[in-house]
Amino acid sequence: MEDLGGSNIKKIAFLPTTTGNEHANYELFNNGTLTATGNNEYGQLGDGTNIDYYDGYITVGEGYSDIYVDNTNNYAVALDNEGNIWMWGQGCNNSPQIVVEKELFSETTEN
Numbered sequence: 001m002e003d004l005g006g007s008n009i010k011k012i013a014f015l016p017t018t019t020g021n022e023h024a025n026y027e028l029f030n031n032g033t034l035t036a037t038g039n040n041e042y043g044q045l046g047d048g049t050n051i052d053y054y055d056g057y058i059t060v061g062e063g064y065s066d067i068y069v070d071n072t073n074n075y076a077v078a079l080d081n082e083g084n085i086w087m088w089g090q091g092c093n094n095s096p097q098i099v100v101e102k103e104l105f106s107e108t109t110e111n
Contacts, residue, residue: 011027012025024044034061037056038052042074043092044075060078
């Protein structure tokens with residue numbers, strides 16, 4: 001796995017499970033790479049499996065600008081650099097999938 005370096009981290013998100021005993025961690029880097037590690041019972045790591053991963057971090061994807069995690073329902077939501085919203089984990093696919101495409105947003109202007 002590539003060492004992206006701590007100084008390049010843009011955001012860290014922590015997702016405890018509902019039992020509070022295990023967790024998933026996410027790191028969003030300045031270059032848009034999103035990585036994850038930890039509990040994957042509901043597919044919340046976004047690698048397409050339900051296998052926990054505690055040996056370093058796996059790459060979820062690239063081209064992300066922000067991440068939000070819901071610690072009540074064990075899922076993650078990310079915004080990519082194109083304006084699409086991606087989601088994975090409990091109640092959705094174990095792999096990131098676009099749930100809202102940029103084209104569905106309408107542009108507004110203030111007068």
